[in-house]
Amino acid sequence: MKPAPVTPVVATDTIPHMPVWVTSVRGQTPEDVAFLSGAALAHLHLVVHADAVPQPLFRDRLALGAAEACVVFTGRPERAAALRDAVHLMRPGDLPGPAGETLVSWQRAVARPVSVGMLARALPGMDATQIAGWLDAQEGGPVTRAAMVLQAVLADAPRAETAALILADAALARALGWTHMVPLLAAGLKRADLGKGDADLEMACHRAVTASVSHAARIAGDLARRAAHLQAVAPKLRAKAAGAAVQMFLTRDAVAPAGLPLPDRAARRLCDRLVSLGAVRELTGRDTFRLYGV
Template sequence: MIPPPDRRRRTRVANPGDDRDVVASTLIPQPLPRWVGYGAGPSAGGGARDAAFAAGAALLSLDQIVRTQAPWLGVLRARLALKATSVAARLLRLKADAAALRDAEHLTRSGDDPGPAGRLHRLLRQFASRPTRHAGEVLPMLEAELRGAPVAAELVSLLEADLALAQKLGWTTPLLLHAGIVLEPALRPGPEGRRPRADRPDWSAVCDQVLLFAVSACHAEAVTLARRAAALAVAARRLRTRDQGRGLALVLADDAIAPWRMVGRAGLGSDRAARRFCETLASQGVLKRLTDRPTFRLYGL
């Protein structure tokens, strides 16, 4: 007789009226083995087959994480989009770091222009949140936004690579893997130190190494977020805040959130309750204050 499944180990998402934690109790992904990592591949003295093999192994581990549909994957997708925008801003010579991009996204009123970097961030967030079958609709909008920029073709090519990978693996939503790592020094081997470019013919010679680096970095971030989400869920469960399950779900859905955005039928009951929820968890070290401002604070995993 086949025993019933252990329901305690399942990843579960709370419904709007569920005040229990929304994170699985024990399922935490493990780091990649040492033989799969940034140093594998041609730049470490190995061959192209070594890089391709290591990239495949890393991708298999990441694929298993993505298929769990863990609630904190929303944070992962949004942070990959933020990282990709920060790199793109540097390539476009725009003065916008991660803090400025967060402010433009979360503190700009609806209908206001967040600026060139803010608009780019919104497009990449759209790409990272749409179903894979519709994510490609963002690419023409990105081309229009970057019209005339010398790196426009490169950025579009990087997103096309992410979209093709998501389609190949059957992911419901793509991950922004490539654009956030193209400026990494480890990807500039040789005396000239040229960075790899997806819009050039020599891309095929280094694409496996770039994929290995991108997937390994994403996997490491996923392991960190899973552990933080588990600690946050334990702390949130101890609070006496009403509807803490809803508040936790909102925190795990995005890179950052302002307390006033947590108020409403899908979140906490009042602005005061939302601020108290965030501040209490931040004081316990399980939620980050992403700004130093005394007002208009942003919080995140």
């Protein structure tokens, strides 16, 4: 007997919508700019605590955007697709290359709760004591602390843009009481902003937060709908370890069939089945060396 059709669960109504005035109004005074970023962060606070949002996947997807921005800051040509390839198509013993290492750092930074030890593992070139010093020395509101950390790290290590932005986002998360960091600043800042200091840098960070939260909220809503659909069609899957595979898709931006807990042919069949069900997408557009994601 054929299984009964499963109606995808749409979680749109469980995700709060960003108030239009937060992004439609451009603050001119420092007070207005700070107020808008605060309103944006208050909205994101609801999003990062929404059960309907697959939070690990949400953070991993934002990590890709942050890594791409950092690669642009360094003048390298790689973009999101190349970063995915560099990390997800590695074979045992391979190295991801400089651009791929940027993505790996962001992925490690968002995967576990914020702590000095976690940040030291994500940034192997940074000393844990130095990281603690940067994070603990700052005062003020969340965005102010993030801007101060960004400025302090770049003052000590001018070419460490990735580390500075990761630590700034970590400071922001800690100030907001979030367990995990959410990449925001890298995608919202411009290269020229990194050369600013004090009040100018703080204003740039406020504006970056407002813009990035708007983008992040849209991603969260899209992922909530897609994750609900994936979970709804999961009972249709017959492959062994399909449940474990589904969980991988719910936590990772991209998955290669070879990385699934299935034999190679079974993994490729499962991916094709999920694509046919509209539960995941093929991300590369290639016939070989494919990657899949929610």
